[in-house]
Amino acid sequence: MAALNLLTTKGLSRNFGGLWAVHNVDFELPEGQVRALIGPNGAGKSTFVGLLCGRIPASSGSVQFDGRDVTALPAHKRIALGMAYTFQITSIFAKLSLWENVALAVRRKHHGDANAVEGGVKAALSRVGLADRADQLAGDLSYGHQRLLEIAMGLGQQPRLLILDEPTQGLAESEVDDFKKLVRNLAGETTVLLIEHNMDVVMDTADMITVLNFGEVLAEETPETIRDNSAVQAAYLGTG
């Protein structure tokens, strides 16, 4: 029996003043998979995930999450259904402590339960290696650490689908390795949709790769077969 799809889109499109940033995308993401979304700059990756989580309204097409049509739902309701989203351009609460940043992510589910919040915050910060900085202000962190904090805010929500928009951008080599481990650890429990330019990360973490080009799906391959796909190479991998 085929695995259940956690997320499905049909004919999903978004037009920006005549330009189809995302055009007619049919996309299926099975539960539990780590999926990488790659493509050249301006391919429409960020727009596509924006359409999934409701940050950007669709021009046409539909989004199904967990068997339910969410196309008409505002972003916060989709998030409440179990999506989590991290921004390509770091977006944190700079004047609040790391602890409070993650607590805001954790609290929505464990509303009144202070112990559960405390535990959730500790767990999420530990997973990205920032537990000992919990009392620092988020704005005082280095850029790389802010990226990690943002991932912790994603994890703190205990989402069913974790959407990460270029999480490793600005991370040091060793942090990228830790990130790979983190994603592989998530593999069993959470479905991950990962936009990523670093092909090492893609090859080491993804179960499947979707290639987007000019707003359309160019290919869907496993890491093993993608290097042989000549269309992908021409569009993205830069060999000719």
Next chain:
Amino acid sequence: MSAAAKSVWLHGGVITLLFALQFVLPAYHHGNLARIMVLAVYAMGYNMLFGYTGLLSLGHALFFAAGMYGLGLTIAFLDFAPSPALLSGIISALIVSAVVGFLALRTTGVAFMIVTLMFAQAGFLTILLFGEYTRGDEGFVIQQPERVLAGIDLTTPGNRYFAALILFSVCLIITARVVQTPFGKVLIAIRENEDRARMLGYDVLRHKLIAVIISGTMSGAAGAAYALLFGYVGASFAAVQYSIFPLLWVLLGGAGTTIGPLVGTIFMFYLIDLSSGLTSAYMLIAGVTLVLLTLFARQGLVGELRKRALPWLP
């Protein structure tokens, strides 16, 4: 000490201090402080929206006036006793703020400022238009017999001070409590980064609407209490200056701090009071001081204190 414990000590301390001051202050300052406490309630209401949620309204005089007229008109025309009249003032402000919030929150930023300003101007003009009942600019007086609340005569200085202190304390405790709750933390999150708050799954619009209602209702409670304690209802309290005052008090005292509104109100009250004793150009002195403060203490008095010395201040 935990944040909650510090909060109890701080706010308990402020209330105790205000309680004790009534026994030592000379009559003049005693009367001033009663007035300041009521105005500080107005500032605290404003601070809930501006300081904690990050929404700048230029129309809070509408809420202050809704409370004031909700009390004054029911006393004048429906012969309400003070307690139901007070309740009527508070409910009027609640309804007005719910309606204004619902409509004005369709806009953001500068548009929100303008829309709230327009609503308040519309309210002001409505008061003038119905001058037959409201007596317009001239206003009307609430007589001494109508200001006896549950057997307590609110026209005597001692009772008046005590009533102001009770209202102030209740509103201070509400504010201190709200900003410690998960709801209050979400308001702060919205102030800091609205998009991020939304993408953490919070209904930003709903939170803002509730913030407008808390803010407007507290402002209205101040308006109603002001009329009851000082016996006068007039259209000048609905005019644009009364929308600007709470903004100034909060900016001076420290936006987004629980005790900043009180500090700012005291500061500005005595700034004007003292400088008008020195010269007829007192607004100039007040103005220059305000400019200096905004240049050198941008977070307001309590805000600077928090930044430099006491980072735990709520």
